[in-house]
Amino acid sequence: MTRIDAKFAALKAEGKKAFVAYIMAGDPDLETSLELMKGMPGAGVDVIELGLPFTDPMADGPTIQAAGQRALDGGQTLQKTLDMARAFRETDTTTPIVLMGYYNPIYNRGVDRFLQDAREAGIDGLIVVDLPPEEDAELCIPARAAGLNFIRLATPTTDDKRLPRVLQNTSGFVYYVSVTGITGGQAAQAGEVGPEVARIKAATDLPVIVGFGITTPDAARTIASVADGCVVGSAIVKLVGEGRPVPEILTQIAALAAGAHSA
Template identity: 70%
Template sequence: MSRIDAKFAALKAEGKAAFVSFVMAGDPDYETSLAIVKGLPAAGVDVIELGMPFTDPMADGPAIQLAGQRALAGGMTLGRVLEMVRSFRVDDQTTPIILMGYYNPIYSMGVERFVAAAKDAGVDGLIVVDLPPEEDDELCLPANAAGLNFIRLATPTTDDTRLPAVARNTSGFVYYVSITGITGAASASAARVAPEVDRVRKATGLPVCVGFGVKTPEASAEIAGVADGVVVGSAIIERIAAGEDTASVLAFVKSLTEAAHGA
């Protein structure tokens, strides 16, 4: 059982939804970013998504674009992202870590080399935005073979004829993108999301986490009430961008996780 499967099984037993946080590795700098990531589990985060910065994040809104630019300006590389995971794993062997980003830096490093290095560093899963099921042989299949979960995005445009393709070769959970749009944009209501979560859960047999547009503890609680997990990224990153210190960022995260877990 992978760390991700174990986490979702444990939460299910407790009757809780998962809280998944997204931060950009290296934002605003390596040390601060590592301190924030290390503090996330104590703030109640169940699954950590760590962004791999890229110059051209075509599915992201301004908050995550700028986070990536800050990280790159600070000298972040894919190799340093893996180093950050390795440092995190020194003290924490149970919280799943998922790397999220775009394909080119991985392709540039070499898929075989990346997959081996990620596994070795303690990465559990990958979300690569620009690799749809049609391109599974690029990274999804090699990642699966190495024991990494390849987590897929499902969206409002993923209709029932397409869902089986999305379900194929995926594991861990499905990330349901609640809106057609970019990260940090408008939010979807729980009432609208609930039937979609059911649809995706039935087709894939996997837990469904919902993200894009969740910004407040209230929204976090609402979504957690209808899904297996809730993902928050831009709202946390905006706090980092505003220069809040690590304790203050983590306190905000705690307010989100408590809301989600209480739902």
């Protein structure tokens, strides 16, 4: 059982919904992002999504694209991102970390070496948005063999014919993208999301977490109420980009987490 599995089992036992929060590693610099990461569990974050900056983030909107560019400009690398996770693990051995990004940096390091390094750094799961199920042998299956969850995205265009393929080797949880398009776009609507979550849950025992288009505590509560939890990314990254101090960002994160937990 991974930390992700354990966290969702504990939340289920408590009758609580999960709050998942995304930050970009190295944004605006390594020290600030690590300080923010270390403060997230105390603000109510159940699972941390740690963004791996990449030069061509095709699934991300302007807010997260800009964050990735700030991180790259500051010298953030895959190694520094793993080092960041390792530093976090010095004081927190229970909060799950999901590394979210694109395949190119992983491929460049070599899959076997990357998986070993990721495990040793304390990474629990991977979301690699540009590897479809047809490429599972590339990373997904080796990751699971190495003890890492491989989390797959389902979208409004994932129909009943496609869904079993998407779910086939997925573990940890299913990330349902509530709106078509890129991150930071239109607001998620519970009336549209609810039936889709129910359709996915009918096909898997995994928790279904909803992301994209969630920017306020009310939205977090509303969306979490029709799923097993929610993800907030761009709304947090926007605060970082505005240069807000870490305590202020953590206060905003705590309000979002409280919204999700009240669902």
